[in-house]
Amino acid sequence: MSFVRVKMIKTQKGFTLIEFVMMIAISSFLVAGIVLFTRQQMVNGLQMRDFLVASNLARLKMAQMNNTAYSSLPVGTTTLPVEPSFPGFAAQRVISAVATSGPSSLRQIKILLDYNGGAFSSPLVQLITYRQSNTTFGDGA
Amino acid sequence: MLIAVSAILIASTTLMMKNAVAQIQLQIDQTKAYYLAQSGVMRAIHNWFISSATDTSRRYAELNTTITGNQIFKTGSQANFAYFSFNSADWQTSNTILRAWNIRNIHSTNSITVKSVKISWSPAAPGVNLNRIRLANTTVASGPFLNGATIPLTLSTLTSGSAWGGNNTNLRWTGNPTATGNITINAQWTFNDDSATKDSVTHNVLFWNGAQAGAGLPGQHTFSVTSTGQVNQSGGQAFKVLSTVKATVSGDPSSGNVEVIDWEKVDKNIP
Numbered sequence: 469m470s471f472v473r474v475k476m477i478k479t480q481k482g483f484t485l486i487e488f489v490m491m492i493a494i495s496s497f498l499v500a501g502i503v504l505f506t507r508q509q510m511v512n513g514l515q516m517r518d519f520l521v522a523s524n525l526a527r528l529k530m531a532q533m534n535n536t537a538y539s540s541l542p543v544g545t546t547t548l549p550v551e552p553s554f555p556g557f558a559a560q561r562v563i564s565a566v567a568t569s570g571p572s573s574l575r576q577i578k579i580l581l582d583y584n585g586g587a588f589s590s591p592l593v594q595l596i597t598y599r600q601s602n603t604t605f606g607d608g609a
Numbered sequence: 610m611l612i613a614v615s616a617i618l619i620a621s622t623t624l625m626m627k628n629a630v631a632q633i634q635l636q637i638d639q640t641k642a643y644y645l646a647q648s649g650v651m652r653a654i655h656n657w658f659i660s661s662a663t664d665t666s667r668r669y670a671e672l673n674t675t676i677t678g679n680q681i682f683k684t685g686s687q688a689n690f691a692y693f694s695f696n697s698a699d700w701q702t703s704n705t706i707l708r709a710w711n712i713r714n715i716h717s718t719n720s721i722t723v724k725s726v727k728i729s730w731s732p733a734a735p736g737v738n739l740n741r742i743r744l745a746n747t748t749v750a751s752g753p754f755l756n757g758a759t760i761p762l763t764l765s766t767l768t769s770g771s772a773w774g775g776n777n778t779n780l781r782w783t784g785n786p787t788a789t790g791n792i793t794i795n796a797q798w799t800f801n802d803d804s805a806t807k808d809s810v811t812h813n814v815l816f817w818n819g820a821q822a823g824a825g826l827p828g829q830h831t832f833s834v835t836s837t838g839q840v841n842q843s844g845g846q847a848f849k850v851l852s853t854v855k856a857t858v859s860g861d862p863s864s865g866n867v868e869v870i871d872w873e874k875v876d877k878n879i880p
Contacts, residue, residue, distance in 0.1 A: 498615060505619055512626050516633055523637045530644060571865050572658035574651060576676075593637055596676055597644035598651035600658070606859075606868040 521554060522581040522592035529559050529579045530595050538601045541575060550584065557592075558584045566598060573601045635850065638840040639876055641680060642852035645838025646874075649674075649682035650856045653689070653834040654867055657858070679841040686804030686835050690716035691723075691767075705737075705782040707794065711774035712744075714767035722766040722801040726750075728780065729757040731793045737784035746777035753783065764801065804835060834858060851877045 483491070529548055533541065541563055548559040562578040576598055580591040652672055672684045692715040701708055714721045728739055738753035742762065749762040767773065780794075799805040840850045853875045860867035 494612075498612065502615065502619075505622075509622060509626055512630065516626075516630055519633050519637065523633070523640060527640055534647075566652075567655060567659075569659040572655055574655040576648075595641055595644050596648070596680060598648040598655075600651040600654045600867075602658070602865045603651070603654055603867045603869065605872070606870040 518556075518583075519592055522557060525551060525554060525557055525559060526579050526581045526593045526595045529561070529581075530577075530597065533561070533577050533579065533597075533599070534605060538575075538599055538603075541577065541599060543575065548579075556584050558582055558586060558588075560588050560591075571602065575599050575601075634842070638842060638850040639852060642838035642840045642850045642876075643854070643874060645676065645680055645682040645840070646836045646852050646854040647838070648676065649684045649836025649838065650834050650854055650858075650869070652682070653684050653836065654858055654869075658867070681839040681841070682836055683839065684834055684836045687719075687721040687800035687802045688798070688804035689834050690714055690719070690721055691798060691800070701776075701779075706779050707781075708776045708779035709774060710778060711772055712767070712778075712798075713772035713774075714769055716769050718769050720766050720768045722764055723762060723798055724764055724801045725759055725761050725799045727757065727759040727795075727797045727799075728754070729795050730782075731795075734784065737782055739780060740783040741781040743777060743779050743781075744773045745775070759799075853877065 528551075543563050543565050546561045546563075548561050550558060558581070560580040560582070562580065564576045564578075566574040566576050568574070576596060579595045580588045581593040582588045582591045649672060652674065656672075672682070674683075675681050692713045699709060700706065712723075723744075726742065733756050738755060739758075739760070740752040740754075741748055742750040742760065744762075744765050747763075747765070749765055750760045752760075754760050765773075797805055835853060835855045837851050837853045842850065855871075855873045855875075856869050857871035858867060859870045
C-alpha cells in the first residue's frame, strides 16, 4: 500500500495552485515594471530628440543673427519665424543694450527655443552672445 | 533567472540613456560656450572702439565677465595686448632694413614679454636671409635666419602702455637681392605665456633691388584677441565646457569700420 503511494507522488506533474498564483503575481510585477520603464525611456528619448532639435535650431537662429546687419537688430523682444520643417518649436530673440559710448554700442543677443506655444520662461535651449556695432565678420568668420 | 536578465537589461538601458542625455547636454554647452567666446571678442572690440582715438593709447581691458549664473567669458592672454601699427613703417633707403614698425602693450596694468617670432616673406629670394632683429635699438636676434623660421629672441618686456618703435626697431635682411616688386611680410609673435599673434602686413614697395623710403602700409590696424567662453555645468559637478576663439581684428575704429578677418575655434572640456 505504501509502495503504491510513493509511486504516485513521484509521478505527479504540473504546478500546485499556490505555485501558479505566485508565478502570475511575480510575472505581473515584472511585466508592469518593464512596461513602466519602457514608457519612461520613451519619454526620455523624445525629450532628448527635442533638446537636440532645439539646440540645432538655436544655432541656426544665432548664425542668422551674426549675418544680420547690426542696424536690423534693435533692442527688444521679437518672435522669430517658425521653421516650416519643425512646426513643434518656437523661437524668440531678446536683444538688450550692454554698453554705449560715442559711435560704439554693444548689444546682447539671446536666442530662446521652446515648444510651440511655450512661454519661454523655461526654454529648451538658450544661447547668448554679443554684437558690436560697425563690426563685420570677414573671411573665415 | 528571468529577474536577473531583466535587471541587467534595465540597468544597461538606463546607463545608455543617461550617457546619451549627458552627450546632448555637452553639445548644447559647447554651443553656449562658443557664443560666449564670441561675446568676449565683441566686448574687446567695443573697448577698442571707445578708447582714445589715437593709436598710441588704444587699449582694451582684460575681462572676466559672468553673463548669467554659469555662463562666463574671459579674454586675456599676453598676445591680446600686443597692438601693432605699421602706419609709419618704411624701408631704409637703398637698404634692406624694414624700420619704424610699432608694437605697443595696450594692457592697462600688466607687462607682456615676447620670446620668439616667426617671420616669412614672399616672394622668396634665393640667398636672402633675415639677419637681425632689433627692438628699440637692442638686438634681440642675430641671423642668418631662413624664410619662415621661428626665431628665439632675447626675452624682451613691454610694460603697460609702452611701445617699441622708431627707426631703431627694425628687421634687417642680407644676401644678394635682385627681385623687384611687392613683398609680403608675415610676422607671428609668441609671448612667454605661449600666446601668439596672427598679424601680417603687405608692403607695397620695390624691395630687393633697392628699397624706396616712406612706402609703409597705409592705415593698418590689427590686433588678435583670444576669448574663452565657459559653461560651468549644473548638478554641482566640477566640470567646465570651454570654447576658445582666437580672432584677428582689422580696421580703423575712428573710421567706424572694423572687420574680424580671422576666426579660429577650439573646444575643450575640463573634468
